[in-house]
Amino acid sequence: MNGTEPIAVLVVRDGVLPPGADETVAEAGGLALLAGDDTKAAAGLLTTATRVWTAETGTRPPGPLAAALAPLLTDRHLVLLPASPDGRDLAPRLAAALDRPLLAGALAVHRTGAELIDADGLTLVDATVSGPFVATLEPGLRGTLALPDAPEITELPPPNVPVRPDAEQSALLTAPPGQEQLDQAARIVAAGAGLGTGELTGPAAITLLETVGAALGAAVGATRVVTDAGWTGEERQIGTTGVVVAPELYLAFGISGAAQHVGGLGRPAHLVSVNTDPYCPMTALADLAVVADAPSVLAELARRLTPEAPRD
Template sequence: MTPSSRPCASRPLPAGQPLAVVQAHEGELPAGAAEELAEARGRALVLGSGARDAAEALRGVAVRSWYAPTGGRAGPGAVLPGLVDALGEVPLVICPASPDGRDLAPRLAAACGRALLAGAIRVRLDDARGVVAAELERWEGRVIVDAEAPAPAVATLLPGARTVAPAPGGVGAGEPVPVALPVAPAHDARSLGVAAARPEARELGEAARVVGGGAGLVPRGTADSHARRTFDLLARVAARLDASAGATRVATDAGWIDPDRQIGITGAMIGPELYIAFGISGASQHTGGLGSPRHIISVNTDPSCPMTRRADLGLVTDARALLEALDRRLAEEAHAP
């Protein structure tokens, strides 16, 4: 289905190249911002409070970047008219699939009469054919849909979907460039602040640390109530490590932990700095969702299982016993004077 062709007015940003549009809060970028930038061929426009500092943080992977300090309380309705004007000749706008990005992207697509490709794990501009091609995640990752739309278009990119290479030469091409983006009065929701999520319940794709649990945490014949307590323990340890709690499909299918905690091809795609796998053998369905964690620690009684072979550190021991010992140690440290 082709949207009505209602071109946006053209202004300051260069034509002909994809552009990532990222909302910053107090200089902090949403998870996946570097991936979004890489998917946009290294070009980004950063909005919000602390926009310049956030744009500077992207210089290692940016080719060119711009920033518009629109303030922390300007909602999407307030910045939309200026964006419509500024992005007129940009053939592909990529927003992160963060709360801000999921709010802004459909408004921008509607205002410009563009197609919206939401929930992409890959998106690219085919210059020769004048179309945008994407792979879209549906049914909580259980289905991947190939889609195309005529350029110009808008897309949202899920975090953890791709790896990020440094910009040529290791740094971006010069200082981020300021853009005068007007903020118009608008009847819209206003952001009063951003509350941090509980670490263990943070979206898996956005977490820098993830603690995962598998069937190896639960001996055969264990009652479901006992198994659920084990995964409650996993979540508690994850919280004390400022990590998100995840699990294999075996654990979520058994009801030991919520389905949105599943990591893998049919679950969440992750790419954390640290992944600790308790009792996870490393089946391809699970490891297919790991991306490229910087460090992996495997806790398993099998020294030859795929997860331990892949790990930077393999601890060959009973996973549940080590989890309980770690919980006690972290509790002692939390209560130490």
């Protein structure tokens, strides 16, 4: 797999691609190296790849895995990984094995560096490097265009994974639906300023939203207006200055769709907006737009999903 072009490195578990896989491969120009279990099956799931190399390494600690993959990547100017749990574990070790800098949490990459959000969470900075580097890419920030042809797949001989001290995985714990980290959630119900009207307001609206989220197997998110008001914690803030998400289903209650919020939303497969404003950006983006009072719709939805909930 000689070449100097950028390449994406994806850790595969039991044939399942990590979150952000297709975005990362697209950002790397369509080239990918897959390592893990059942990698050939996972390669067939990629929609943005033109050429894929697969290496059956099994489930290995990130340090030994980095040592095994580094010789395959020495000529690559840019090695790009998704900012998934495995990607975040492997990237710094891979950067150390390749003796090059790591640019973590990139919004976009280019030949001489990457665009990152500064530590203040508000400022976009262009981090530059003078040579080859490793980067992790935040998922959900860009759409992907599926290529019409399947990628060319090359199976590599299993690399020699050295035995060396490293963190040992005692168990892989999968969060129940709705309890994942926001950036890993397939379903999200989210609160905006529109839930601060009428009788159901503030923290009470968040509590009801949590009830609906539990019934739907969805995590709970919010806009910056909601977190700044103290209705819920900042860890639930979705947007370019909060958590970047890429859900399959997004239910927006009382969210107008400010650019800061939409910028961290990615491209949900299904977006439902509940808002009284038929012309707000979120309504325009929605697959299904419910033009109605968000607190009232939320209360009715909670009653229908949880029969034990009290009725008026």
